Amino acid sequence: MLRTSLLLLALLLSLGTAAAQQPLTLWYTKPAEKWTDALPLGNGRLGAMVFGGVGQERLQFNETTLWTGRPRPYARPGAAQYLPQIRQLLAQGKQAEAEVLAAQHFMGLRDHEDGYEPLKAAWLQKIKAVTAPQALAAPGWQPISIPTPNGWEVAGLDGLDGAVWFRTSFELPAAWAGKDLTLSLGRIRDQDLTYVNGQLIGSDEGISKKRRYRVPTAALKAGRNEVLIQVINYYDKGGLIGVKEQQPVFVAYPEAADPATGIALNPAWQYWVQDQNPPLTPTYQAAYQPFGDVLLDFASTDPTTNYRRELDIRQALTRTRYQQNGATFTREYLASYPRNAVVGRLRAGEKGRLNFRARFDSPHQQRRTYRIDDHTLALAVQVRDGVLRGVSYLRVAAKKGKVSVTDEQIQVADADEVTLYLTAATSFESYQKADADPEKRAAETMRGVSGQSFDKLYKEHLRDYQPLFNAYHLDLGHTPNEQLPTDERILKFSPAADPALLALYQQYGRYLLIASSRPGGQPANLQGLWNESLTPSWGSKYTTNINLQMNYWPAELLGLSACAAPLFGLIGEAAEAGKVTAKEHYNAGGWVLHHNTDLWRGTAPINASNHGIWVTGAAWLTQPIWEHYQFSQDREFLRRQYPIMKQASQFFLDFLVRDERTGWLISTPSNSPEHGGLVAGPTMDHQIIRELLRNTGEAARTLKIDADFEKQLLEAYVNLAPNQVGKHGQLQEWLEDKDDPTDTHRHVSHLWGVFPGTDIPWADQQMTQAARTSLTQRGDEGTGWSLAWKVNLWARLRDGNHALRILENLLAPAETGSGSERGGVYRNLFDAHPPFQIDGNFGGAAGMAEMLLQSHAGYLDVLPALPAAWPAGEVRGLRARGGFVVSLRWQAGKLTGVDIKSEAGRPCELRYGDKKLNLNTKAGETYKLNAELQPL
Secondary structure (H helix, E strand, C coil), X not given: CHHHHHHHHHHHHHHHHHHHCCCCEEEECCCCCCHHHXXXXXXXXXXXXECCCCCEEEEEEEECCCECECCCCCCCCCHHHHHHXXXXXXXXXXXXXXXXXXXXXXXXXXXXXXXXHHHHHHHHHHHHCCCHHHHHHCCCCEEECCCCCCCHHHHCCCCCCEEEEEEEEEEECHHHCCCCXXXXXEEEECEEEEEECCEEEEEEECCCCEEEEEECHHHCCCEEEEEEEEEEECCCCCEECCCCCCCCCCEEEECCCCHHHCEECCCCEEEEEEECCCCCCCECCCCECCCEEEEEEECCCCCCEEEEEEEECCCCEEEEEEEECCEEEEEEEEEXXXXXXXXXXXXXXXXXXXXXXXXEECCCCEEEEEEEXXXXXXXXXXXXXXCCEEEEEEEEEEECCEEEECCCCEEEEEECEEEXXXXXXXXXXXXXXXXXCHHHHHHHHHHHHCCCCHHHHHHHHHHHHHHHHCCCEEECCCCHHHHCCHHHHHHCCCCCCCHHHHHHHHHHHHHHHHHHCCCCCCCCECCECCCCCCCCHHHHCEECCCHHHHHCHHHHHCCCHHHHHHHHHHHHHHHHHHHHHHHHHHCCCXXXXXXXXXXXXXXXXCCCHHHHCCCCHHHHHCHHHHHHHHHHCCHHHHHHHHHHHHHHHHHHHHHCEECCCCCCEECXXXXXXXXXXXXXXXXXXXXXXXXXXHHHHHHHHHHCCCHHHHHHHHHHHHHECCCCECCCCCECCCCCCCCCCCCCCCCCHHHCCCCCCCCCCCCCHHHHHHHHHHHHHHCCCCCHHHHHHHHHHHHHCCCHHHXXXXXXXXXXXXXXXXCCXXXXXXXXXXXXXXXXXXHXXXXXXXXXXXXXXXXXXXXXXXXXXXXXXXXXXXXXXXXXXXXXXXEEEEECCEXXXXXXXXXXXCEEEEEECCEEEEEECCCCCEEEEECCCCEC
């Protein structure tokens, strides 16, 4: 009887727990206050950030092909003639000289490079001709909040380049009469001329320079003193950064005195835009652009109750609900992939209660809105620095009520229910062509979606989305914290307090990949599909020294192989463009890609020679090709993609040189990404190249072709500089043993051979231990994507507890109460570099999968890095190399069962701890095993 009662109690408790579980939903009790609070929707082409405001709703939207730039040459003709000299300087230990020479002659071509300097000089002469008194007397001064640490763009001046004046004041204490002062302004983007009471007291250029100017007593006067600053910004962000200082800024104090004793400048700053049309600055690559905003202004301003804003990632649907004046208002939005549109439905609990105006806004200077018909408004934009145009249509269909349209807005009055349809298109045709008709495209797409009911589009959307999303399931346990709003869960998170938040985080990563990368679109960039700024950090490009690749780490593992199609499209186009760069810069065959590319598939080195000359981007991008074949066993795919692998290998057969000191083949010039400058023979290069050569050889054998070429690959492979253990027991990052064990740089590039590569197998315990030492020395902190990489590395090193510690850092709140930011997550679970970069979301999701199953070593390694804080759980739909789909169950930290579905009929070796099993599988069959790996 007692046993029966206990069983019944356990059953009731389990049912109660199941009932208390939240669906896979992010939810909040108030509208988004900023962009990183808003909730993302996307269909791979069109993305929207939904704010859920009450008085005003905002949908900030993007179209994946709206970029700056244009089709143009990127490689610098004749750069290869300087390659021998650069190599020689590096061999002689003259790194600085090599970097100077490379900066002058080896970097890629910049857009607007020809004739820029005379234009810049003439413009500067014109804007500097305006005197301080003239600026003060100019009309149109406006208030602004200072400092602007992320540029004046976030203070309402988005997309503005040029000359802007700022003014404030301070009161001179009587005790300071007759003393020279120091005026501390911190850092400024980019150039400034600073005046006190009309007298120029200092000028400098460069965002890294701290402005502390001497103010002579002769320039001062009793009482109020006027501070006037002309800030000149040519490109990207501008403004008074100020706050990134170790001592007080925006203060004045007696010269040589403690800055802490100073007096603060008046916080009531004002600005005046003198000239916002400087000559277009030469740029190496293009930047991803926002398109615009849909704004819904509601008539009622009465208070609301029972507010809830959510994103249901099982349905890829956002919903906002609240009560106002006795009625319940509901808004739902989805991004339809079949229709390439964002669709919304607005409802009220009482008839005739929907009253609002819908309108467009956009940060682009060249924009206009215009009426299409009785229900449709259009927005047309032209990017400032580039050829692309865009057109968006917004259509309103209302039940009851009245709809009227002008060139500025759509007015909805007394409606029962409203459906919104949003489409957008650009003139982008291909990376070599940009003459499509965006108006025609937007109109055609609108014809395909308007008139369809929201319910019909919703069901169609689920039929498309859910087969992708529902292919995977993870349960790590449940606690009461699961009932909290998502922002509160983040603040209170620990793996023990809320294991379900980690499961949500991983599934959110899958959701974001589906939303930002679908066949027919562009690949996920640094921000996936979403971006609100004309000057996004790092151009929101495709950074190929880890970030683009990390975006796709979850694709094969977590059942989203189809989402990698846009990546393979980029790789194919970059392979064509990269042949020119290989020839012009290295006099080599094959193709090469450096550390960034963009919509126009630039492949040449960019930015600066100390980090922009990195030759293994193409080699790394062949890894997803080989991985896709390993997971899918799709031989026809491999046959189509093999020429890309072969040409990437051919480049290195031509490029590698013999090191005179060691006799090894080495990669030179290059760098260990963003660390240590231009060097010869960085470890990461050799790991990537070694894997490329091996994979290409295996692909040739699989396809039974290119036997002679395979022999060339093998010869280079065995002569390539090996991994080395240094004097601190570390894996050397460079050819020389010069690692600093106190260095905590965000990149851990030399550990590529542990993950995502396989150059350092678990069986090689010497190198594995050296890698562990290096990883330990780098520490557990870092930017978001760096933390995500470390999760994967600790998982490959089979230390699940350490991997979980990094995951805990990855889910730390990025925004503290003081408004400062750090690596972690924002309130909407976006990854914080900071600022937002989506790669950490994707890398973290992949790292959790690596903790549960690994298959890179030729067998299925079950629960290789299970942390103690995940004592019980279940996962369904993990993918493994060889064409296997794996489901696992565990209790008390021990495996209780495993199911393996074979999709390709390949032999399968399974390992769990010291247990092994070999299966000869048949395609389509599922094999159920117990904890002892015995068939059930």
